[in-house]
Amino acid sequence: MKKCIWCSRNDHDVNFNTLAHTFPQSLGGKNICLNVCDSCNFEFGKKQSFQPSVDLAVKEIFNLSRFLISDSKNISSYKRFSSEYFKVNLQRRQINIKMKYKLQSKFQENFARSFKRGIYKIFLEERERICGDSHSEEFNFIREFSRYNLNDVPLYYLKPRYPILLIDQEQLDNPKLHFMESDLELHRKYRLYEFYYGGYSYLLHTNAFMQDLHINKYNAEVVLKNKNSMNLSTLV
Numbered sequence: 001m002k003k004c005i006w007c008s009r010n011d012h013d014v015n016f017n018t019l020a021h022t023f024p025q026s027l028g029g030k031n032i033c034l035n036v037c038d039s040c041n042f043e044f045g046k047k048q049s050f051q052p053s054v055d056l057a058v059k060e061i062f063n064l065s066r067f068l069i070s071d072s073k074n075i076s077s078y079k080r081f082s083s084e085y086f087k088v089n090l091q092r093r094q095i096n097i098k099m100k101y102k103l104q105s106k107f108q109e110n111f112a113r114s115f116k117r118g119i120y121k122i123f124l125e126e127r128e129r130i131c132g133d134s135h136s137e138e139f140n141f142i143r144e145f146s147r148y149n150l151n152d153v154p155l156y157y158l159k160p161r162y163p164i165l166l167i168d169q170e171q172l173d174n175p176k177l178h179f180m181e182s183d184l185e186l187h188r189k190y191r192l193y194e195f196y197y198g199g200y201s202y203l204l205h206t207n208a209f210m211q212d213l214h215i216n217k218y219n220a221e222v223v224l225k226n227k228n229s230m231n232l233s234t235l236v
């Protein structure tokens with residue numbers, strides 16, 4: 001029996017006919033989460049006026065970071081880069097928000113919110129695909145935020161200190177998350193999950209409680225102690 005990790009309905013009540021790509025297919029995502037019903041899957045792809053869908057926000061931001069780390073000598077491979085929301089100058093490596101969106105009040109705020117919801121959505125679907133435990137009540141705060149657009153959950157990213165970047169081509173071609181012992185340890189100790197994509201590390205909360213305490217502790221004990229580490233920033 002299938003049971004949707006987002007709305008908790010099962011295949012007696014709703015359909016599970018469409019493929020729910022954990023990472024957007026347009027980014028090369030090939031992995032499918034089987035326990036996502038059609039209406040929840042549709043919701044993540046639904047575009048609102050002047051606001052990107054959750055899936056599109058992830059695609060746009062991840063495409064931009066791929067573009068920024070691309071080798072300038074090999075820039076022809078990114079010639080096809082196109083964006084609904086951003087004006088990109090390949091030669092100068094400049095990125096600007098298109099005028100019609102720039103004038104829209106709260107555009108950046110809404111865009112960032114869709115992106116954050118998308119990152120948490122990927123986490124929960126990948127976790128279900130790999131560990132099969134996303135129905136756990138511990139993750140209710142992610143359901144409320146990503147699926148129902150309620151509350152707010154912080155997302156952090158680690159900015160590289162130096163422009164020397166590690167490019168993991170396999171991760172770019174078929175993005176996926178991992179849940180290894182070190183990832184489970186990070187959850188036990190700090191209630192966090194970290195993954196690397198396109199030159200940045202992203203940090204998510206895996207529990208709704210005492211989030212400030214956990215992130216501050218992680219920053220003090222891990223990020224700041226490591227000389228080669230990146231700087232921790234919060235996405236608004």
Ligand SMILES: [Zn+2]
Pocket residue numbers: 004005006007008009036037038039040041
């Ligand atoms: Zn559902």
